[in-house]
Every structure is written in structure tokens, then in C-alpha cells.
Amino acid sequence: xxxxxxxxxxxxxxxxxxxxxxxxxxxxxxxxxxxxxxxxxxxxxxxxxxxxxxxxxxxxxxxxxxxxxxxxxxxxxxxxxxxxxxxxxxxxxxxxxxxxxxxxxxxxxxxxxxxxxxxxxxxxxxxxxxxxxxxxxxxxxxxxxxxxxxxxxxxxxxxxxxxxxxxxxxxxxxxxxxxxxxxxxxxxxxxxxxxxxxxxxxxxxxxxxxxxxxxxxxxxxxxxxxxxxxxxxxxxxxxxxxxxxxxxxxxxxxxxxxxxxxxxxxxxxxxxxxxxxxxxxxxxxxxxxxxxxxxxxxxxxxxxxxxxxxxxxxxxxxxxxxxxxxxxxxxxxxxxxxxxxxxxxxxxxxxxxxxxxxxx
Amino acid sequence: xxxxxxxxxxxxxxxxxxxxxxxxxxxxxxxxxxxxxxxxxxxxxxxxxxxxxxxxxxxxxxxxxxxxxxxxxxxxxxxxxxxxxxxxxxxxxxxxxxxxxxxxxxxxxxxxxxxxxxxxxxxxxxxxxxxxxxxxxxxxxxxxxxxxxxxxxxxxxxxxxxxxxxxxxxxxxxxxxxxxxxxxxxxxxxxxxxxxxxxxxxxxxxxxxxxxxxxxxxxxxxxxxxxxxxxxxxxxxxxxxxxxxxxxxxxxxxxxxxxxxxxxxxxxxxxxxxxxxxxxxxxxxxxxxxxxxxxxxxxxxxxxxxxxxxxxxxxxxxxxxxxxxxxxxxxxxxxxxxxxxxxxxxxxxxxxxxxxxxxxxxxxxxxxxxxxxxxxxxxxxxxxxxxxxxxxxxxxxxxxxxxxxxxxxxxxxxxxxxxxxxxxxxxxxxxxxxxxxxxxxxxxxxxxxxxxxxxxxxxxxxxxxxxxxxxxxxxxxxxxxxxxxxxxxxxxxxxxxxxxxxxxxxxxxxxxxxxxxxxxxxxxxxxxxxxxxxxxxxxxxxxxxxxxxxxxxxxxxxxxxxxxxxxxxxxxxxxxxxxxxxxxxxxx
Numbered sequence: 001x002x003x004x005x006x007x008x009x010x011x012x013x014x015x016x017x018x019x020x021x022x023x024x025x026x027x028x029x030x031x032x033x034x035x036x037x038x039x040x041x042x043x044x045x046x047x048x049x050x051x052x053x054x055x056x057x058x059x060x061x062x063x064x065x066x067x068x069x070x071x072x073x074x075x076x077x078x079x080x081x082x083x084x085x086x087x088x089x090x091x092x093x094x095x096x097x098x099x100x101x102x103x104x105x106x107x108x109x110x111x112x113x114x115x116x117x118x119x120x121x122x123x124x125x126x127x128x129x130x131x132x133x134x135x136x137x138x139x140x141x142x143x144x145x146x147x148x149x150x151x152x153x154x155x156x157x158x159x160x161x162x163x164x165x166x167x168x169x170x171x172x173x174x175x176x177x178x179x180x181x182x183x184x185x186x187x188x189x190x191x192x193x194x195x196x197x198x199x200x201x202x203x204x205x206x207x208x209x210x211x212x213x214x215x216x217x218x219x220x221x222x223x224x225x226x227x228x229x230x231x232x233x234x235x236x237x238x239x240x241x242x243x244x245x246x247x248x249x250x251x252x253x254x255x256x257x258x259x260x261x262x263x264x265x266x267x268x269x270x271x272x273x274x275x276x277x278x279x280x281x282x283x284x285x286x287x288x289x290x291x292x293x294x295x296x297x298x299x300x301x302x303x304x305x306x307x308x309x310x311x312x313x314x315x316x317x318x319x320x321x322x323x324x325x326x327x328x329x330x331x332x333x334x335x336x337x338x339x340x341x342x343x344x345x346x347x348x349x350x351x352x353x354x355x356x357x358x359x360x
Numbered sequence: 361x362x363x364x365x366x367x368x369x370x371x372x373x374x375x376x377x378x379x380x381x382x383x384x385x386x387x388x389x390x391x392x393x394x395x396x397x398x399x400x401x402x403x404x405x406x407x408x409x410x411x412x413x414x415x416x417x418x419x420x421x422x423x424x425x426x427x428x429x430x431x432x433x434x435x436x437x438x439x440x441x442x443x444x445x446x447x448x449x450x451x452x453x454x455x456x457x458x459x460x461x462x463x464x465x466x467x468x469x470x471x472x473x474x475x476x477x478x479x480x481x482x483x484x485x486x487x488x489x490x491x492x493x494x495x496x497x498x499x500x501x502x503x504x505x506x507x508x509x510x511x512x513x514x515x516x517x518x519x520x521x522x523x524x525x526x527x528x529x530x531x532x533x534x535x536x537x538x539x540x541x542x543x544x545x546x547x548x549x550x551x552x553x554x555x556x557x558x559x560x561x562x563x564x565x566x567x568x569x570x571x572x573x574x575x576x577x578x579x580x581x582x583x584x585x586x587x588x589x590x591x592x593x594x595x596x597x598x599x600x601x602x603x604x605x606x607x608x609x610x611x612x613x614x615x616x617x618x619x620x621x622x623x624x625x626x627x628x629x630x631x632x633x634x635x636x637x638x639x640x641x642x643x644x645x646x647x648x649x650x651x652x653x654x655x656x657x658x659x660x661x662x663x664x665x666x667x668x669x670x671x672x673x674x675x676x677x678x679x680x681x682x683x684x685x686x687x688x689x690x691x692x693x694x695x696x697x698x699x700x701x702x703x704x705x706x707x708x709x710x711x712x713x714x715x716x717x718x719x720x721x722x723x724x725x726x727x728x729x730x731x732x733x734x735x736x737x738x739x740x741x742x743x744x745x746x747x748x749x750x751x752x753x754x755x756x757x758x759x760x761x762x763x764x765x766x767x768x769x770x771x772x773x774x775x776x777x778x779x780x781x782x783x784x785x786x787x788x789x790x791x792x793x794x795x796x797x798x799x800x801x802x803x804x805x806x807x808x809x810x811x812x813x814x815x816x817x818x819x820x821x822x823x824x825x826x827x828x829x830x831x832x833x834x835x836x837x838x839x840x841x842x843x844x845x846x847x848x849x850x851x852x853x854x855x856x857x858x859x860x861x862x863x864x865x866x867x868x869x870x871x872x873x874x875x876x877x878x879x880x881x882x883x884x885x886x887x888x889x890x891x892x893x894x895x896x897x898x899x900x901x902x903x904x905x906x907x908x909x910x911x912x913x914x915x916x917x918x919x920x921x922x923x924x925x926x927x928x929x930x931x932x933x934x935x936x937x938x939x940x941x942x943x944x945x946x947x948x
Contacts, residue, residue, distance in 0.1 A: 051844075051848060053844055053847075072382040072384070073844070073847050073848055074847055074848075074850055074851070074852065077850070078848065079848065079849075080844065080845065080848040082841035082844070082845060083841075084839050084841050086839060086841035086842045086844070086845040087842075087845075088842065088845070088846070088859075088860055088864075089864065090860070090863040090864055099846070099849050099851070099859075100849030100850055103849055103850035103851045103852075103855065104850050144845075147845075147849070148848070148849070151849065151850065
């Protein structure tokens with residue numbers, strides 16, 4: 001049997017507040033799992049229960065088939081990387097990496113070897129005699145990463161490891177962590193509130209909200225088929241419309257959209273979500289006869305924001321703001337600018353339809 | 361939902377789980393039990409004993425002692441005297457220290473570093489030094505009163521006590537006000553002025569209100585320090601009795617332990633009140649501190665700049681004058697008539713003390729004669745003080761670091777009780793603690809009574825507060841994840857402390873050790889009850905020499921004490937590369 005990590009009805013309550021609410025998950029050996037959610041959603045609490053720094057209120061954590069709830073952190077032999085690096089400021093880079101090995105009474109020669117190996121892994125051999133304060137943030141986090149890896153932990157837990165770094169270094173280090181994970185085939189559990197980070201790095205993403213797992217799946221599935229309007233909103237950007245669905249029509253306050261996800265004949269309260277890049281933009285007079293006319297709506301470009309590869313248009317349709325992303329090349333060719341009167345097209349198959357929360 | 365195993369795991373089995381019995385929890389439990397026991401036994405028990413003695417007569421509850429105290433005008437005077445002196449000292453010190461702090465933080469006057477350093481001097485000497493200097497200058501044979509002015513007026517009594525206490529309390533009040541004023545955002549002042557407020561109006565409407573908690577806290581601390589002080593009033597007070605001196609004279613002079621205990625309880629009231637107020641206000645004032653405070657200052661106008669330079673210079677001159685006077689007084693033949701230099705005052709009168717190791721060492725090392733007697737016997741109190749100070753420094757710094765660590769990082773059950781007990785010692789006047797120790801521990805079966813160990817324990821406990829607060833303040837700055845990182849890498853509770861926490865607390869440890877050393881060398885009020893015929897301490901000898909009329913020798917002893925403290929500070933500075941005083945006094 002492989003060394004799986006299993007969470008079973010894991011629950012954490014602080015008094016009357018439920019921080020983590022009966023979550024279940026099976027993590028395969030060598031898998032890279034990302035917990036993604038807004039701050040306060042309980043993702044760090046789940047991680048801390050796995051590390052053993054937080055006690056479990058209810059439920060169990062299994063590792064390798066055995067319940068580990070009551071093992072003290074030291075006994076679990078999981079490596080941890082902290083947001084604040086948590087390098088020992090009184091020790092050199094070398095001593096930091098060797099610390100875990102010394103605690104496990106590894107012999108000196110083996111320690112020296114392992115430290116070299118670890119330094120090579122992140123290309124920081126020349127920095128070994130320096131103190132953490134003499135390194136940049138990115139270098140410190142690299143050292144923290146290999147310090148946690150040095151004792152060869154069963155699982156590596158990373159608690160928002162890149163949040164304290166600048167954007168550029170964050171992206172580079174993200175790729176490096178991914179590379180290390182693939183090289184070492186180590187089970188890694190990574191907590192972040194940055195959806196881009198989660199989607200780019202993980203094998204599977206767990207989207208959390210209010211102590212619950214809202215969706216667990218591959219990054220692409222999470223992005224393409226969010227299973228709730230919360231996920232659609234939190235992961236990536238979406239436009240939302242509330243309305244009533246009858247079969248393949250959704251009646252909102254101002255418009256009636258055709259949708260591909262057909263419902264019953266009963267007027268059902270729903271939320272429509274559509275990604276900005278799915279919305280097509282036409283100039284008046286351009287051929288639109290092949291389109292579903294009910295989903296073609298006139299509007300005016302209010303704001304143009306340059307995002308790099310894409311250009312984001314904020315379009316005003318009857319007082320409501322809709323975000324539409326156009327790739328930069330198309331934007332330039334067609335010369336859209338602020339104040340232009342345009343037509344937005346919402347393809348029926350691009351609408352995701354969710355039952356409105358709280359509705360019966 | 362299927363939850364088959366859950367109910368078994370909670371809550372009974374988790375109590376018996378390995379987590380509950382982890383080595384970490386075990387050690388935390390043992391350590392907190394140890395500290396609780398020590399503080400209850402050496403702090404609460406003596407105080408409770410005092411209360412008991414004051415309220416009980418032959419086993420029955422009585423207010424007889426209190427009636428006796430309040431109905432006897434001669435001794436009741438000590439209460440009103442104490443309040444009067446403490447209030448006046450409080451007002452004078454707070455106001456002078458406020459403007460000193462204002463000069464240091466809000467003007468661009470020159471020499472700030474020098475002024476600041478000089479203002480800390482009173483901390484390194486026994487409080488008596490202020491009184492000794494005032495007597496040399498303004499006493500019956502004072503240089504200024506008798507010699508220069510030829511008047512019969514002298515400073516003994518209330519005036520002397522107030523001036524002495526002001527000098528002694530000045531640095532303590534200054535630290536609080538300095539921290540407050542340097543933390544308050546100066547942009548507020550600039551904003552007010554940009555809105556058209558005059559400089560004076562800005563000061564009244566913006567600067568002063570924003571520092572109000574700091575001011576009140578400094579005032580409360582000054583009140584507490586003054587009302588509990590024993591050294592200054594005993595030397596310069598003359599017939600003017602205050603609570604602290606009245607306790608000692610009731611006990612030593614009249615053997616009235618019950619009245620001594622009663623006055624102690626009466627002294628506890630205002631003293632604890634002022635302490636609690638100071639503690640509460642300090643919290644409030646720190647809560648106001650914004651991370652936005654900007655240290656940049658516009659150049660002050662010349663009048664302001666030089667005005668404050670002169671003002672701060674004058675105060676520093678007074679402080680320096682105190683030290684210079686006492687130093688000089690210990691080296692001249694007959695103050696103030698014959699200023700030829702001599703070392704004879706350092707040949708202290710035979711005090712009958714001996715310090716076993718010290719005495720036997722010098723007896724074997726030196727040939728018999730006057731010099732051997734002087735070193736082996738007459739210098740014994742100094743040696744005892746030094747030994748006590750070293751042990752107190754090491755033990756006090758270690759214990760308070762550990763106690764702070766337990767309170768701040770481990771948060772055991774009853775953490776609040778442990779914290780309260782750790783902070784309490786500063787509220788209890790030294791004289792009260794001393795008398796409490798006599799009452800509680802002067803029993804045949806209590807074997808360490810009458811040895812230096814009871815003195816060491818007393819000094820450590822009396823100064824526990826500042827050590828623990830320094831330790832906690834330092835530990836707060838160590839990120840929680842550093843400890844978790846160590847644990848996750850396989851470190852146990854002991855190696856986490858020795859390999860990570862302790863090295864990161866080194867500076868705080870050394871400054872706490874310095875503080876304990878200074879206190880042990882200079883403290884008087886509590887230990888005056890605990891010395892014996894053979895075990896004497898240098899700081900207390902200053903009083904006895906002075907009371908004996910050997911003022912010059914008292915000056916000499918004071919000089920020796922100050923020299924030892926300065927020596928220790930220098931060693932500390934060389935060892936750590938920073939001032940031994942940094943980082944502790946402000947946290948009071």
C-alpha cells in the first residue's frame with residue numbers, strides 16, 4: 001500500500017466557531033495538492049492539523065493507513081515550510097539545513113553530504129556560511145525549503161510559502177518548487193490564497209470556503225467547470241447574472257438569455273456565470289446573423305485596461321457592468337476605445353448555470 | 361453520514377493520548393508548577409504573613425493596630441508625610457522629565473546622546489547617593505550652606521527628601537516619556553500647524569493630549585518609587601518620618617513587629633494602587649503607538665533649540681554634581697574645610713563582617729597586619745555584595761527568561777495567575793518584602809535564613825517583574841513559526857529552548873542580568889532586614905556608616921559600589937557591543 005494521507009470528517013471548532021467542517025480527502029503519495037481559498041476559510045487550519053500544531057476536534061487523519069491524530073508534531077516527520085521562512089537567525093545556512101539531521105542523530109559525514117546535496121538542489125552552495133539575514137527573501141525561502149526536505153520527510157507541507165515575496169520572484173520560485181516536487185516525487189501540500197499560483201502548480205486543487213471543501217479537482221477542471229458560483233467567482237474572473245430558468249431560457253431583470261444547460265419547465269432561481277474571455281465583442285454593422293440574437297446585447301465601452309496578453313474591457317449594458325477580455329492582437333486590429341458603442345455576444349454554451357444559493 | 365470511530369476518539373481518549381503526555385507538556389507543567397510554587401512561597405506567603413500579623417492579636421481578628429496607628433499623631437504623621445512627599449515629587453519629576461524628553465525627541469538641540477546617557481546615571485547608584493550629595497552640599501556642614509553662604513539653613517527633612525527623590529526618579533519617568541514622545545507621530549504636529557495652529561496651541565491641543573497616558577504613567581511610577589523608597593528618607597529625612605522609615609524604626613528601634621506590619625499594609629495600598637495605574641496606563645500608551653511615527657524633525661528655531669539645550673544641560677549638571685560631590689567627598693580629608701586628598705576613608709571602620717571564602721583567602725595570602733585586616737574583614741561586605749550580585753544576575757536572568765518563555769510561548773493552564781504573580785513584585789515596597797521575609801522565614805527549621813541565600817532569593821523575587829517583562833517583550837519578537845520549524849525538524853522542547861530560543865534571547869538575557877546585578881549591588885530597602893552580624897552588604901553599610909556619623913566613609917563605600925556597577929556595565933558593553941541598560945528600563 002502506498003503512503004497515502006487521508007482526512008476523514010476532519011473538523012476543528014474554536015468554541016462555537018467551526019473553522020473546518022467535516023472535510024474528507026485522500027491524497028496520493030507523490031501528489032501535489034493545493035488548498036486554495038480566501039483568508040479565514042480554514043485552509044491553514046487544515047494544514048496545521050496535519051502538521052500536529054493544531055489539535056483535531058473531530059474526525060481523523062490517516063497516514064499510511066494509521067491514524068496520526070494524537071502523534072506530536074515531532075513524531076509525524078512531516079516537513080514544513082512557513083510563510084515567514086522561519087530560518088533560525090542564529091545559525092548559518094549550513095547549520096539551518098543540518099538542524100533536522102542533527103536532531104535525528106545522523107552521523108556527521110552523512111549530514112555534510114546531505115547538506116551539500118540540498119544546497120545543490122537550489123543552487124546556493126556558495127552561500128552556505130552566510131546567515132539568513134544576509135540573504136534575499138527568495139534565497140531564504142529556498143533554504144527553508146531544503147531545510148524542510150533535508151531529513152527526507154514523508155510529506156512536505158507549505159503554508160503560503162511565497163506570500164512574502166515580490167511578484168517576479170514568486171513566479172520563479174513557484175516553478176522551482178514544482179520542479180523539485182517532480183524530481184523528488186514527494187507528496188506536497190501547499191496552502192495559498194493566490195488562485196493563479198494554485199492552478200499553475202498543483203496536480204489537484206482543493207477550493208475551500210467557510211471551512212468546507214467546495215471543489216476538488218485538476219486545475220483545468222476547476223477553471224473550466226467550477227461546480228458553484230463561489231468557485232467560478234473565486235477562481236478566475238466571472239460575470240454573473242441572476243435570473244429564472246425555464247427549460248433553455250433564463251429570464252434576468254433586463255434580458256432573456258439562451259443557455260445550453262437546459263433545466264426543467266419549472267421557473268427555477270439560478271445564477272449565470274460567464275468568463276470574460278468567452279464573451280465576444282462586435283461593432284455595430286458587423287455580421288451577426290449566425291448568432292442567437294437574444295444573447296446579443298448592445299453596450300458602451302466604459303474602461304479599457306491593458307493586462308498584457310489581453311485587454312480587459314468594462315462594458316456598460318443598460319447600467320450593468322460586464323467584463324470582457326479580448327486578446328491584445330484582436331484589440332489592436334479592431335481599434336476598440338473607450339466610449340465605443342459595441343455589441344456583446346454571450347454564447348449559450350459558455351454560460352455556466354448554478355442554482356441560486358439559499359433558493360429552494 | 362457514517363462516522364463510526366469518531367465518538368471513541370473524543371473527548372476521553374484524547375485526554376489520555378500521547379499529545380496530552382508529550383514531553384513538551386510535561387516539562388511545561390513541571391516548570392509552571394515550579395514558578396508558581398516559588399512565587400507563592402517567596403512572594404505571597406511573606407505578604408500574607410504581614411497582613412496576618414497586622415490583623416490578628418492572640419488568634420483573634422482585631423483592628424487594634426490600625427486604631428493605634430491612626431490615633432497616634434506622632435506615627436500617623438508618617439502617612440501624611442509620605443503622601444505629601446510623593447505627590448510633590450511626582451509633580452516636579454513628571455514636569456521636568458517631560459520637557460527633558462520633549463527636548464530629546466522634538467527639538468534639534470545638540471548633544472542629545474550625551475544628555476540621554478547622563479540622565480540614566482541615577483540608576484547605577486544606590487538611592488542614598490542623592491541624599492549623601494545633598495548633605496555634602498546643603499547639610500549642616502554643607503559646602504554651599506555653611507561654607508559659601510554661611511547660613512544655618514539646611515536641607516534635612518521634607519525638602520531634602522523631595523529633591524533627592526526627584527533626582528532618583530528622574531530617569532525612570534524620563535524613559536516612559538521619552539518612549540511615548542518618540543512614538544507619537546510628529547506629523548500630527550505638522551498637520552496642526554499647517555492648519556494654522558500656533559506652536560503653543562499645537563503643544564496644548566496636540567502634543568500634550570497625545571502623550572497623556574505616558575505622562576500619567578510616568579507620574580504613577582514616580583509616586584510608587586517615592587513612597588516605597590527607604591534610602592533617601594533615612595539619610596536625609598532627619599526627624600521627618602515617612603512610611604518606609606517608620607516601618608524600620610518600629611521594628612528595629614521599638615521591636616514592634618505588629619505596628620511595623622500594620623504600617624506595611626497601609627503602605628501597600630497607595631503603592632499597589634500607583635503600580636496598577638502605571639501598568640494599566642503603560643498598556644494604553646503603547647496601544648497608541650503607531651508604526652507610522654516619523655523620526656524626521658524640522659530644524660528648531662534658535663530660541664527653542666538653545667532654550668532646551670540650556671534646560672537639559674542644567675538638569676544633567678545637577679545629576680553630575682551628585683556623583684562628583686560624593687566621589688570628591690570620599691577622597692578629601694575633612695569636607696568642606698580641608699580639601700587635601702586622602703584614601704583614609706576607604707579604610708572602613710571594622711564592621712565585624714566576614715565572607716568565608718574571601719576572608720580565609722586573604723588571611724592565607726597576606727602577611728598579618730593592618731592591610732590584611734582591611735582587605736580580609738573590612739572589605740568583606742563589598743565582597744559579599746559582589747558575590748550576591750553575580751549569583752542574582754545569573755539566577756535572576758535565567759529564571760525570568762524561563763518564566764517569560766513559559767508565559768509567552770507555552771501558555772499553560774493558569775498562565776494568567778503565573779503572569780500576575782510575576783508582575784506583582786514591583787508593586788510591593790522593598791521594606792514590606794523585607795519585613796515579610798523576617799516574619800515568614802525567621803524560624804529555626806528554615807535553614808537558609810541568616811545566610812546569603814535568603815538575600816539572593818529576596819533580591820531575585822523583588823526584581824522579578826522587570827526581568828519577566830523584558831523577557832516577554834523579547835520573546836514576542838520571536839516568530840512563532842521559528843519554534844514550530846524546530847519542532848517539525850525533530851527538535852524536542854529542551855533542544856528547542858537551548859539551541860533556538862536561548863541564542864535568540866541572548867541580548868535580553870544579558871541586559872536583564874545587568875539589571876539584576878545593578879539592583880543587587882544598590883538595593884537597600886528589603887535586604888536591610890535580612891543582613892546579620894556577619895553577613896553585611898556594601899549598600900547597607902553606607903547607611904550604617906552614615907548613621908554612625910562617618911559620612912566620609914559612607915561616601916567612600918558609595919563610590920566603591922558605583923565603581924563596581926560601572927565596571928560591570930563596561931564588561932557587559934565589551935561583551936555585547938551594546939549598552940547594558942538598553943532594552944530593559946523602558947519596559948517597566
